[in-house]
Amino acid sequence: MNKLLYIFLLVFALSSCSEYQKALKSEDVAVKLQAAEKKYEAEKYNKAIRLFEQIAPAYRGKPEGEKLTYMFAQSYYKTKQYYLSGYQFESLAAMYPKSEKAEEASFLGAKSYYELSPVYTLDQVDTEKAITKMQNFIDKYPDSKYSPEANATIKELREKLEKKAFEIARQYNTISDFKAAIKALDNFISDYPGTPFKEKALYYKFDSSYQLAINSVPSKMEERLNAAKTAYSALIKFNSSTEYKDKADEMLARIDKDLQQFQNK
Template identity: 90%
Template sequence: MNKLIYVFLLSVILTSCSEYQRALKSEDVALKLKAAENKYEAGKYNKAIRLFEQISPAYRGKPEGEKVTYMFAQSYYKTEQFYLAGYQFESLASMYPKSDKVEEASFLGAKSFYELSPVYTLDQVDTDKAITKMQNFINKYPDSKHAADANAIIKELREKLEKKAFEIARQYNTISDYKAAIKALDNFIADYPGTPFKEKALYYKFDSSYQLAINSVPSKMEERLNAAKTAYSALIKFNSSTEYKEKADEMLARIDKDLQQFQNK
């Protein structure tokens, strides 16, 4: 019995493979479409893609083209070929504006660029594109069932851009270029007033101000110590129970001690 089952399954596989190969080599577009649909429904997206690549031009602008383009786009998306998926989803939205798939295609086209968005340390061109495309989707379909996901994606991507900007500013502190750090962190706070990295930015500005002050020549020390004290106040005003409070208080004590020498003159 087991042997019969094995033979049956093998014959089914061989028949399926031979039908697929025939479809690939055939000039019959309808045959290719049927085979592509079968592979798509079976979740064999890479094989479906090979057939869709062959027949897509023939169906462009025709009634069947909408379905072909949608399945073609989904096949790319499910195989994580996001550049190509984005292109196909956008093609569906532009070529078939009255399709009931347009809203979904617009969302998935934008989401394809979200999937392409790299880690924050790399170039963020695709992140910017994803934000723009996702915002365009929200503007066009504010009541879409995908609106909540779209807004969450935009928030995530904006925070990624903010993290990159913050890390660039903080780097000046890391390399002990404290003047540049203060300026860069000031610019970051001004550019991203609602950023989740504001507390960190305020702390590193204080740290940079502190390091600059205690290592200053005597003629500039008093002014810089007072500037550091102002930076401390800004941090505590933003969050009185900041995670950096213990260390910041130790630095403030040093500032106050150093300022005494100027008060006694």
């Protein structure tokens, strides 16, 4: 690098840093706002946040507060501080309902909760909040340009909740508590009739019914074998070419063979 250019850039950086430090220490909110805007435009979001935090209360409800709150919220969002961005976006929409940014802020406020939604194995409180907030956005802005993304987001989040519910139900099959598995999977299918996990749920219900039947005492075996056949039929009716068909057909053959002993009596 050219030595003069290096010196120029160093001086510029030191000057910029000095201006920022002066703004942090200044008692003039206008000076802080100007410095915050510069840092925001330069995508120095963490530095902008420090200044916005100092002056946001002074501008709350004022005309300048609309732009400030938007930049403040975006700075949190860009730095993945989603609880804080959600709060700021919601504040903007509430304080400035006629703002041209109100619709976007409502969407990004809901999307902040989407970003907080954890993997399905963890607690899903934020997932449920995100669904509610996204649905509220759609209800308020049904023709919004953000509606397709909002609807897709709700679908994704609902599937996450369904996956968690399915895995909880399937766990009973995994630990060989087949009675509990049948009941839990029945409840899952009833609660989520359109779920993409329905085929899996039907298969594991059949598998649980099969395992319960073939390991039953003789007095209960016939009834349980027939119940397992019914579960098989439900799976095949749902999808005749199910990925589980080969294994399910093998299990059905065993069921029919075991049932013959009762038919011959």
